[in-house]
Amino acid sequence: MRDAGLSEPAGPPPAVVRMPVDEAALAEAWSRSGGRCECGTISHGHDLRCNRLLVWPNRGRSQGRGAWSLRLHANGGQPCCEAVCSVCAARDEARGG
Ligand SMILES: [Zn+2]
Ligand SMILES: [Zn+2]
Numbered sequence: 001m002r003d004a005g006l007s008e009p010a011g012p013p014p015a016v017v018r019m020p021v022d023e024a025a026l027a028e029a030w031s032r033s034g035g036r037c038e039c040g041t042i043s044h045g046h047d048l049r050c051n052r053l054l055v056w057p058n059r060g061r062s063q064g065r066g067a068w069s070l071r072l073h074a075n076g077g078q079p080c081c082e083a084v085c086s087v088c089a090a091r092d093e094a095r096g097g
Contacts, residue, residue, distance in 0.1 A: 022070070026059045029070055029083040037068065037085040044091045052085040062086050 029038070037050035044050065055066025062069065067086040084092075 025070055025081055026083075029081050030054075030056060030059070033083040036083075037088055038082040039071070039084045039088040041088065041091070044088055046088075050085060050088055052087065054083060054085060062089060 032038075033054070035054050035056070037052040037054060039046070039050040040048060042048065046052075053066055054068040055064075058064045058067040060069050061067040063086060068083055069086070069089050070081040071084045071089065071092065072081050
């Protein structure tokens with residue numbers, strides 16, 4: 001048992017929480033996409049689905065072979081994300097949302 005006479009610090013200082021790339025969301029999108037770009041924005045100039053090959057180690061990147069990242073969008077109030085290749089991600093940015 002502890003000595004109740006001593007005041008103790010409230011606990012460890014709060015860790016600085018960065019928002020890293022969400023590995024769980026990436027993994028989920030990856031398995032669903034089958035390793036191919038899920039983008040369905042036809043104005044990008046690709047087919048109904050982009051299907052560009054993605055490379056797992058280049059997840060969360062904007063450059064490199066098969067680089068890809070997550071595109072977040074609200075789907076009926078529920079956040080949802082798609083695995084999209086760097087080309088589509090860049091087009092999204094060029095469009096300005
Ligand atoms: Zn794409
Ligand atoms: Zn696209």
